[in-house]
Every structure is written in structure tokens, then in C-alpha cells.
Amino acid sequence: MPSKQPQASLFQVYLRLRPPLAQKVDESDRFLAVEPPEASQNESDIVAPVPTHITLEPPTDSRKRAVEKFGFTKVFEETSSQLDIFHDTGMESLVRGVLKEGRDGLVATLGVTGSGxxxxxxxxxxxxGITQMALDVIFRSLEPTVKTEDGSISPMMLASLAAxxxxxxxxxxxxxxLExxxxDPNSDRGRSSRAQTPMSPSRAHTPLTVRSPNTLYTLDELPGYGTPRLPPFPPQEGLPKANPNLQSSPIRKDRFGLSPPSSEPFGRKPYGSLHPLPYTRPNMYEERLAKSRLYVFKEPTPALAFPRRQPRERPVVSPRLPDVSHLTIDLNSNSDYVVLVSMYEVYNDRIFDLLSPSIVPGQGNTMSRGANPQKDRRRHLLFKPTEGSPDRKVVAGLRKIACSTYEEALAILDVGLTERKVTGTGSNSVSSRSHGFFCLEVKKQVHKRHGETNWVGNTLTVVDLAGSERARNAKTAGATLAEAGKINESLMYLGQCLQMQSSVQDGAKTALVPFRQCKLTELLFSNSFPSSNQMSRGHHPQKAIMVVTADPWGDFNATSQILRYSALAREVTVPRVPSLTGSIVSTTSSHHRSISGRASPNYASAEELxxxxxxxxxxxNDCHSIAIRLAEEEIARSEVEFRLKAAEERCxxxxxxxxxxxxxxxxxxxEEERRRWQKAWDEQLGHHDEHVDKKIELVSRGFSIYEDPEQSSNDRVEELENENEQLRRRLATLEREMNSQSPTRKPRAKHTSPNKPSNLLSRESDIENALQRMNQLHLTDSMFTPSSPTSPGKKPRKISTRKWDLAPESDI
Ligand SMILES: Nc1ncnc2c1ncn2[C@@H]1O[C@H](COP(=O)(O)OP(=O)(O)OP(=O)(O)O)[C@@H](O)[C@H]1O
Incomplete structure (x- = not known):
């Protein structure tokens, strides 16, 4: 089975076997065997043949008998080192493509969870890992190119890039x-003017806003001008120790030892640490000076906000091995280069920026940490051609960090990895729950004819795919199970694309790679196909490497599935079982021959035998071919089962x-119903109030006041008071008369009384009459008592509405 030509494939596919983690493993449980490499036919070949094939033997307890053989560009055995992988997968050529050949590079790893x-x-x-080694090669290769004296990237350069x-x-x-x-414990730049308090646990995650480098700067703030600034980030000494309890999520950094060594600063010098002539090229300095005097840079960008983290304890020395210092690529030393680092993850088929997490006010934690994928409120990004790259798709709106040193790039990688979703599952204690993309973009400044400058660049993308897993083994449930469903689904689409790639190689020209089925395959394959537009702009289709990882003692079914998808070639054989009949026949005939020494007529002739x-x-032979067909069917069945499983998970x-x-x-x-009820209730209340108002109006109308057309009571009172006055006067006159008359004269007796003289008596009776009359005329409250219904002649007395409202009920 010849291995496919690597150049012909979109991906060169390598297989790496993981060494056993346990001290002792049972060799009989191993189901993967590396085929010894075939010796080269060409004697002049000086390169030693490399293993390219692997056989997958079903475990002894499996009912499957078919032995499958898979072909790859190269198979790396368990003893292979990280440097072997870097060298022999052609990572160097990928980096060269990015730095020199105008070609994007992509390297991805695919495998079952926990396979490495x-x-x-x-x-x-x-x-x-290969990411750090690639970074090292890039920064070493850029070392002789144009740099500021302090090695930092000026805001001017960033502004020009952004433009x-x-x-x-x-x-x-x-x-x-990073600040x-x-x-920056020694600087208050970018913070409020309040004095810095020691970082308490509660402050450790405070979102911090730092002004964007592209916002307005005063002359003082520009590198090389004004008062010197404080030392670069982050001097480690003097910082309060990180509280280990604060680490809310599994931290990849410590695991991979990504942190830069504590003795080395991330940047050589910040743009605040000063040098009068930061650039070696005088014309650039002049240009910068002239522009800075305008105090204006490009469009201001939004301020940089990030949940504050505590600087964690770093290992004393981050690994510098394997050493790749011998791998540098010659570049034009007169050119300006900037390395931009960006990171994103594909989680539940959506792209999220790992370097701009959403901030929960007062929490300092990111929304990305929510266990429920439905609650993920981060803004997802689009993968599309942009104004700056109309010929290829890019993730638009990503936050990009310009790094001037290897250490800075590592620190950024560390920040992004901490944001990435990882969970402990039954299969791996730090299992990736998303497909992680780490992008290294190398931009080169090109000078056009009329003094204009432009930036061109290519990207090296390193992809850590999430592993496929079986829910039964991983013991996942709920949101984690749903995540696994999405992971498996996207990997299934990736498998379909890889299988199609093999078909294209086999000459099936009609076979199209269905990479638009999900975000992952779109990101991996979109830029692999050449377009005329792309070629005219000096871009080449990306070069891609896939490293398939497998654990020879791991999950047989999951591993065989991945191998079937990813292998460049596959062959199925069924081992021949020694034929029982044949052996009986041969033993019987030889036995008889040996006993008798001559042919017996009683036995079948040799011819018949x-x-x-x-x-x-x-x-x-028939049996064998049927067994092969059966094996193929079994494989097809297991594939269908896998799809069924994926479909079930999708369900x-x-x-x-x-x-x-x-x-x-x-x-x-x-909510709608509540609002409807509320509205009905309000309406009902309104109607009720209206009704009551109307009733009151009606009642008050029933008591409407009629003006008495006859004499008013006041007139009557006045009249009676006048009469009263007259009577008083008359009484007074009579009294005077009575007093002036002789007491001997007998008063005229009207009403005779035996004891009193008649005149006196009449006078007294007059007085009494007058008094009685006065009493009758005396006005009382009774004038307000309602008229009796029995007196038809009387009209209803008027009573005001106000009186009606205020009077006690009994009165009404
Ligand atoms: N080549 C190797 N040499 C030594 N140890 C290895 C190798 N490959 C993997 N391991 C170890 O195996 C364990 C699982 O590996 P790793 O986390 O890389 O798996 P993974 O495929 O990325 O899993 P997942 O998809 O769940 O994230 C780790 O402890 C890792 O250190």
C-alpha cells in the first residue's frame, strides 16, 4: 500500500503515538503496531526510510477480526521527542513560509481525548511544545531586523498598523x-489617580482599564520625551504572594510552564523608559517627531479592559528545551517587522476572542467561565474576508497584541490559555472543551513609491483541537455532555473533510471538501484553496500539517475512528484461520501413506483428494473474501454507529x-399574560372609579338644591326680629304706663283673678303673650330639619353637596 504524496494533500498527516503514562502496561493490551519501514529501492537515497504505516489489531475480546492498516506521511513512535516532531513535520518550512514566502501556515493536532x-x-x-519552538524561531529570525534601541514597539508603529x-x-x-x-505594581498609569493600595484578594480580579496605545498622547507621553517612567512590567519582587485559593479555573500555565522566567522582564523596556533616539533609522525618528508634535494618532480605539489577575508564582526557569537556536531564517535586515499575537477558541460552533473576555462588573471573572453553554454571553466573532484581506478569510475584530520578545508572546499565550475552557473529565483531568487557535501574525512594513507605507503579513496558526470522547468513558453529563456533543459533531465534519481530501487525492475530481459545514472546518480549510485573486496579491494558499495523536493502550473504538478519518491511506485484511478440513485431509493422507506405504484401492485416489x-x-478463498466484505461492513457499521451517536448527541x-x-x-x-391581566385590572379599576363617580353625581343630583321662590329665611328672620323689636318696644311702653299709673286705680279686668287687680293682670298677660310670641319667633336649628314628607305643601330643603359629603351618615 503506497503512502500518498504529501504535497498532493491539503493537510500532511502525521501520526504520533503517546507513551504509556503508567509504569507498567500489559503489552497484550496494545492494539497499535508500527509497520517497519520499507527499504528504499533507490540506492542513492541517503535519507533513512521512515515508518509510514500502522496496523490496528482488534483486542482479543473484540468480535471484529479485520486488521486495518493505515498510511500516514510519517509515524512517530512513543520514543519521539518534541524536537523530532518539530523537525520532521516540517514546522521550520511552515515558519519560513510565513516569514519569507507570503504563505500562511497551519498546524493542528487531532486525537482522542488524553492522547497528547x-x-x-x-x-x-x-x-x-511546537508553539514555543515556532515562536523562538520567529523571534530569533527577526532579531537582526530593524528595531528600536530598547526593542519596544512604538505607539506610532501600532497606529500605522491599525491604519x-x-x-x-x-x-x-x-x-x-499585560499591565x-x-x-504594574510600580506604576499608576492607566489607573485612577488614587494612591495604589496593596493588592488585596478582592482587588485581584478588578477589571482594569488601560488607555489604548492609539488614543491621543501628549508629547510628554511619547517615548523619548518627557519625564522618565517607571521600570518595565513586571518586577516580581515585592509583590504580594498570590492567593492560591483565588485560582478559579484550571490553569494551564503551570502545567505547561509557559511563564517567562521571573528574572526576565516581559518587555525589554516599556515605551516609557526613555531613550532620546529610540529608532536606529534617523528618518523614522524625524517622522515620529513630526507626527508626535501634532499630538494626534490614528482613530482612538476603545479602552483596554481586562479582569485583573494576580501575578501568579512563576517557575524559576521556564523550559528553554528543546533548543532550536540553530534554526533561524534569514530576513532582510532593513525591514520593519511586528509580531502580532491573537488567540481565539471555537466553542459550541462559535468563535470567541480569548484575549478580550467579557467582564462581569464587580466579579472580575469572565462570562466564559459559566458552566452552561446556553448562558455564554460573550460576543462571538465572524470569519470573513475583510477590507485589509479581501482574498482570504480572517477572524474579524480580534484583539491583537504586538509583542517584541519571545517572553512577551509567552505571557500573552498564558493569558489566553487561562481563558480557554478546560474541564476535568473521566478521561482527562484538564480536558480542552473548545478548539483553541493561537495565531502568530508577522507583519512587514513595505514602502511604496510616494513615501507611503503599507503592512503585509502572514499568519502561523497553531490549533489545539478538543478531543473526541465517548460520554460513557468521560462520564460527562449536562452542559459538559452537550459540549462533548458539539466537539464530536465538529470532529465528525472534520473527518468527512479529511476523507474527501483522500478521495481528491485518489483522483475523484468531483469530490468537494465540504468544509462549510461547521466553523471548525471553515477555519481549517477555507484558506487552503488557491484563488486567482490571492495569487495576484502575492499570497499563496496555506500550508497545513495535521498531527494525529493516539494512545496505543487507549480507547480502541474511538482511536480506530480517528485513524479511519485522518489516514491518507487505508487497507483492510482478515487474517487467514488455518483450514481445519485442509489440515485433516493433509494429515489423513500423509498418515495413510506413512502407514501402508502404498496406495489402497479402499481409499479415495490421490487425484480425488x-x-x-x-x-x-x-x-x-471465498470465505476469506466474504470475511473481508464482512470486515468492511463492520467498519461501515461502526461508522454509522458513530454517526448515530453524534446524531444522538446532537439530539x-x-x-x-x-x-x-x-x-x-x-x-x-x-410576562405577556401578566401584563394583559395588569392592564385588565387597571381598566377594571378605572371603570369602577368612573362608576362610583357617576353614582355620587347621581346622588348629589338627587339632592339638588332648589331656591325657595318665597321669602328667604334671612328675610323672614329679619321680619320676625323687627316684629320682636316692636313688641319689645310696646312692652317697654306698657311697663312704663303701668308704672306711671296710681296703684289705687283698679286695672280693667279682662281676665279676672281673685288676687290681682284687673289692669295689672291684663298688662301681665300682654307681657306673657308677647314673650310667648317671642318664643315662637325664636330661631332654632330646627329650621334645618328636613321637611316632613307628610307636608305636601313644603318644598325640599336645599342641602349642598359638600354638606352631603361631610355630614354624618345618620344626618343624611
Ligand atoms: N508524548 C508524550 N510524552 C509524555 N507525556 C505525554 C505525551 N503525550 C501526552 N502526555 C501526557 O498525557 C496526558 C494527557 O495529554 P494531553 O492533555 O496533551 O491530552 P489531550 O489530547 O490534549 O487531551 P484533551 O483533548 O482532553 O485536551 C498529559 O498528562 C500529558 O503530559
Missing amino acids: KSHTILGSKSER ADASEAQLFSAHTF AVYG ERAAAEINRLN VMIEQEVREECWAEMDDMM
Whole structure:
């Protein structure tokens, strides 16, 4: 089975076997065997042949008998080191493509969970991964190119970069960014003017805002001018020790030893540490001076906000091994280069920036940490062609950090990795729950004819894919199970694309790689195909490497599935079982021959026996081909089972989504219903009030006051008072008369009384009459008593509405 030509594939596919983690393993449990490399036919070949094939033997307890053989560009055995992987996968040529050939590079790892993908990409505490090695080669190669004397990246340069492509508006220098993340304990730049208090645990995660480097600067703030600034970030001494309890999420940094050595600063010098002539090229200095006098840089970008982290304890020395100092690429030393680092993850088929997490006010934690994927409120990004790159798709709106040193780039990588979703599962204690993308963009400044400058660049993307896993093994549930469903689904689409890639190689020209099915395959394959537009702009289609990782003692079914998807070639064989009939026939015939020494007429002739043996052979062959067909069917069946599983997981996802939607809809309906009831209630209340008002009006109308057309009471009172006065006067006159008359004269008796004289008596009776009359005329409250219904002649007395309202009920 010849291995496919690597150049012909979109991805060169390598297989790396993971060494056993346990001290002792049972060799009989191993199901992967590396085929010894075939010796080269060409004697002049000086390169030693490398293993390219592997056989997958089903475990003894499996009902499957088919032995599958897979072909790869190269198979790395368990003893292979990280440097072997870097060298022999052609990572150097990928870096060269980015730095010199106008070609994007992509390296990805694919495998079952726990098979060593992250180990290959990021290394361990003692060994670097291919990402760090690639970074090292890039920064070493850029060393002889134009640099400021302090090695920092000027805000001017960043402004010029941002101006070159609107999609790169979120540009920050590593110093600014790291200051926002960890804070510069010796500087109060970017903070409020309040004096710095020691970092308490509660402050450790305070979102911090730092001014963007592209905002306005005064002359004083420019590098090389004004008062000297404080030392670069972050002097480690004197910082309060990190509280280990504060680490809210699994931290990858410590695991991979990514942190820069504590003795070395991240940047050489911040742009605040001063040099009168930071640039070696005088014309650039002049240009910068002239522009800075205007106090104006490009469009201001939003301020940089990041949940504050405590600087964690760093290992004394970060791994510098394997050493790749011998791998440098010659570049034009007169050119300006800037390395931009960005990171994003594909989580639940959406792209999220790992360097601009959403901030929960007062919490300092990111929304990305929510366990429920439905609650992920981060803003997702789009993968599309932009103004600056119309010929290829890029993730638009990513935050990009300009790094001037290897250490700075590592620190940024560390920040992004901490944001990435990892969870402990039954299969791996720090299992990646998203596909992580780490992008290294090298931008080169090109000078056009009329003094204009532009930036061109290419990107090296390192992808740590999440591992496929079986829910049964990983013992996941709920949101983690749903995540696994999405991971498996995207990996299934990736598998389909890789299989199609093999078909294209096999000559099936009609076979199209269906990479638009999900975000992951779109990101991996979109830029792999050449377009005429791209070529005219000096871009080449990306070069891609896939490192498939496998654990020879791991999950047989999951591993065989991954190998089937990713292998460049596959062959199925069924081992021949020694034929029982044949052996009986051969033993019987030889036995008889040996006993008798001559042919017996009682036994079948040798001819017949041979015919029978031939028949048996034919049947054996038939059996064998049927067994192969059966094996193929079994493989097809397991593939269908896998798809079924993925479909089931998708169903779980959809069910969860539908449930969420139903809940949301239900909430909306309840809210709507509540509002409807509230409105009806308010209306009812309104009607009720109106009704009561109307009733009151009616009642008050019933008591409407009629003006008495006859004499008013006041007139009557006045009249009676006058009469009263007259009577008083008359009484007084009579009294005077009575007093002036002789007491001897007998008064005229009207009413005779035996004891009193008649005149006197009449006078007294007059007085009494007058008094009685006065009493009758005396006005009392009775004038307000309602008229008796029995007196028809009387009209209803008027009573005011106010009186009606205020009078006690009994009165009314
Ligand atoms: N080549 C190797 N040499 C030594 N140890 C290894 C190697 N590959 C993997 N390991 C170890 O195996 C464990 C699991 O590896 P790793 O986390 O890289 O798996 P993974 O494929 O990235 O898993 P996941 O998909 O769940 O993130 C780690 O402890 C890692 O250090």
C-alpha cells in the first residue's frame, strides 16, 4: 500500500503515538503496531526510510477480526521527542513560509481525548511544545531586523498598523496589555489617580482599564520625551504572594510552564523608559517627531479592559528545551517587522476572542467561565474576508497584541490559555472543551513609491483541537455532555473533510471538501484553496500539517475512528484461520501413506483428494473474501454507529436548546399574560372609579338644591326680629304706663283673678303673650330639619353637596 504524496494533500498527516503514562502496561493490551519501514529501492537515497504505516489489531475480546492498516506521511513512535516532531513535520518550512514566502501556515493536532494533543502543541513543565519552538524561531529570525534601541514597539508603529487594516483596530502593545491584566505594581498609569493600595484578594480580579496605545498622547507621553517612567512590567519582587485559593479555573500555565522566567522582564523596556533616539533609522525618528508634535494618532480605539489577575508564582526557569537556536531564517535586515499575537477558541460552533473576555462588573471573572453553554454571553466573532484581506478569510475584530520578545508572546499565550475552557473529565483531568487557535501574525512594513507605507503579513496558526470522547468513558453529563456533543459533531465534519481530501487525492475530481459545514472546518480549510485573486496579491494558499495523536493502550473504538478519518491511506485484511478440513485431509493422507506405504484401492485416489483440496482451497478463498466484505461492513457499521451517536448527541443538544427556547417562550408568554391581566385590572379599576363617580353625581343630583321662590329665611328672620323689636318696644311702653299709673286705680279686668287687680293682670298677660310670641319667633336649628314628607305643601330643603359629603351618615 503506497503512502500518498504529501504535497498532493491539503493537510500532511502525521501520526504520533503517546507513551504509556503508567509504569507498567500489559503489552497484550496494545492494539497499535508500527509497520517497519520499507527499504528504499533507490540506492542513492541517503535519507533513512521512515515508518509510514500502522496496523490496528482488534483486542482479543473484540468480535471484529479485520486488521486495518493505515498510511500516514510519517509515524512517530512513543520514543519521539518534541524536537523530532518539530523537525520532521516540517514546522521550520511552515515558519519560513510565513516569514519569507507570503504563505500562511497551519498546524493542528487531532486525537482522542488524553492522547497528547496539548502536550504536542504546548509541551510540559520540562519541555517546550511546537508553539514555543515556532515562536523562538520567529523571534530569533527577526532579531537582526530593524528595531528600536530598547526593542519596544512604538505607539506610532501600532497606529500605522491599525491604519493599514480597519479589522485590526484592536491593537495593543504587549506591555499595555499585560499591565491591564496583571497591573504594574510600580506604576499608576492607566489607573485612577488614587494612591495604589496593596493588592488585596478582592482587588485581584478588578477589571482594569488601560488607555489604548492609539488614543491621543501628549508629547510628554511619547517615548523619548518627557519625564522618565517607571521600570518595565513586571518586577516580581515585592509583590504580594498570590492567593492560591483565588485560582478559579484550571490553569494551564503551570502545567505547561509557559511563564517567562521571573528574572526576565516581559518587555525589554516599556515605551516609557526613555531613550532620546529610540529608532536606529534617523528618518523614522524625524517622522515620529513630526507626527508626535501634532499630538494626534490614528482613530482612538476603545479602552483596554481586562479582569485583573494576580501575578501568579512563576517557575524559576521556564523550559528553554528543546533548543532550536540553530534554526533561524534569514530576513532582510532593513525591514520593519511586528509580531502580532491573537488567540481565539471555537466553542459550541462559535468563535470567541480569548484575549478580550467579557467582564462581569464587580466579579472580575469572565462570562466564559459559566458552566452552561446556553448562558455564554460573550460576543462571538465572524470569519470573513475583510477590507485589509479581501482574498482570504480572517477572524474579524480580534484583539491583537504586538509583542517584541519571545517572553512577551509567552505571557500573552498564558493569558489566553487561562481563558480557554478546560474541564476535568473521566478521561482527562484538564480536558480542552473548545478548539483553541493561537495565531502568530508577522507583519512587514513595505514602502511604496510616494513615501507611503503599507503592512503585509502572514499568519502561523497553531490549533489545539478538543478531543473526541465517548460520554460513557468521560462520564460527562449536562452542559459538559452537550459540549462533548458539539466537539464530536465538529470532529465528525472534520473527518468527512479529511476523507474527501483522500478521495481528491485518489483522483475523484468531483469530490468537494465540504468544509462549510461547521466553523471548525471553515477555519481549517477555507484558506487552503488557491484563488486567482490571492495569487495576484502575492499570497499563496496555506500550508497545513495535521498531527494525529493516539494512545496505543487507549480507547480502541474511538482511536480506530480517528485513524479511519485522518489516514491518507487505508487497507483492510482478515487474517487467514488455518483450514481445519485442509489440515485433516493433509494429515489423513500423509498418515495413510506413512502407514501402508502404498496406495489402497479402499481409499479415495490421490487425484480425488487433490480435487477435494482444491475445492477446499477455493472455498477458503471465498470465505476469506466474504470475511473481508464482512470486515468492511463492520467498519461501515461502526461508522454509522458513530454517526448515530453524534446524531444522538446532537439530539440531546437540540433538546436542550428547545427546552431553553421553550422556557424563554414560556417566560415571555407569562410576562405577556401578566401584563394583559395588569392592564385588565387597571381598566377594571378605572371603570369602577368612573362608576362610583357617576353614582355620587347621581346622588348629589338627587339632592339638588332648589331656591325657595318665597321669602328667604334671612328675610323672614329679619321680619320676625323687627316684629320682636316692636313688641319689645310696646312692652317697654306698657311697663312704663303701668308704672306711671296710681296703684289705687283698679286695672280693667279682662281676665279676672281673685288676687290681682284687673289692669295689672291684663298688662301681665300682654307681657306673657308677647314673650310667648317671642318664643315662637325664636330661631332654632330646627329650621334645618328636613321637611316632613307628610307636608305636601313644603318644598325640599336645599342641602349642598359638600354638606352631603361631610355630614354624618345618620344626618343624611
Ligand atoms: N508524548 C508524550 N510524552 C509524555 N507525556 C505525554 C505525551 N503525550 C501526552 N502526555 C501526557 O498525557 C496526558 C494527557 O495529554 P494531553 O492533555 O496533551 O491530552 P489531550 O489530547 O490534549 O487531551 P484533551 O483533548 O482532553 O485536551 C498529559 O498528562 C500529558 O503530559
